[in-house]
Amino acid sequence: VQLVESGGALVQRGGSLRLSCAVSGFTFSTYSFFWVRQAPGKGLEWVSYISPSAERTYYADSVKGRFTVSRDNVKNSVYLQMNSLRDEDTAVYYCARIPGSWTTDYWGPGTLVTVSS
Amino acid sequence: QSALTQPPSASGSPGQSVTISCTGTSSDVGGYNYVSWYQQHPGKAPKLIIYEVTKRPSGVPDRFSGSKSGNTASLTVSGLQAEDEADYYCSSNAGSNHLVFGGGTKLTVL
Numbered sequence: 001v002q003l004v005e006s007g008g009a010l011v012q013r014g015g016s017l018r019l020s021c022a023v024s025g026f027t028f029s030t031y032s033f034f035w036v037r038q039a040p041g042k043g044l045e046w047v048s049y050i051s052p053s054a055e056r057t058y059y060a061d062s063v064k065g066r067f068t069v070s071r072d073n074v075k076n077s078v079y080l081q082m083n084s085l086r087d088e089d090t091a092v093y094y095c096a097r098i099p100g101s102w103t104t105d106y107w108g109p110g111t112l113v114t115v116s117s
Numbered sequence: 118q119s120a121l122t123q124p125p126s127a128s129g130s131p132g133q134s135v136t137i138s139c140t141g142t143s144s145d146v147g148g149y150n151y152v153s154w155y156q157q158h159p160g161k162a163p164k165l166i167i168y169e170v171t172k173r174p175s176g177v178p179d180r181f182s183g184s185k186s187g188n189t190a191s192l193t194v195s196g197l198q199a200e201d202e203a204d205y206y207c208s209s210n211a212g213s214n215h216l217v218f219g220g221g222t223k224l225t226v227l
Contacts, residue, residue: 034216036163043120044155044163044206046216058214094162101169102210103153107162 001025001106003095008111015085015115021078021095021108028076029053032098035069035080037091038110047093050078063089085115121146121207121219128225129197137222139190139207145217147188151210154183154192157221158203167192194224202226 007019035047048069049058068081096104122140129135155163167183180195211217
């Protein structure tokens, strides 16, 4: 099982960025996923959830209306489109597999997003 | 949804036991048996060590155990070892299809 995030970068305040999470080693289309972030030196913060067929997506209040989660069950990838980025969105962003019960079992190594003016 | 409350730090000597608390409300910890605990070493991704309050994933030593009473969940690490020094986070389903994490506890092995 492997999850690898990519797409992190230095972006200007108000800008946009799209993160990707490529997965392998299991049947991608049967699992839900979280995006979780961690600001430098801070704790974990849940960002978003997507169900196996993308019929259900949920967001933390702090990103609702600005971030959009999606997936491609052919490319075995999950995405996080981030718009109207703010300084407080600066963090390492992780994708994580959900085996059930609102928990996770496998995480990627994370990708760093830095928002700066 | 507010973050769950964890003590910022905890410590113990090798071989001792330490318990880390995670306090929420009846809308999260107290309302669901979906509390998880994660261990995170510096520069690494979090690792699941407890799920559904008390269950251990395969490969996690039985020195790690979880429990819950009312709105407070707890993680106990028995027989402390040097490699247990890490940050620990709890999480819970918070209703309305949200997940909430605790603020994290830095465990020091003296």
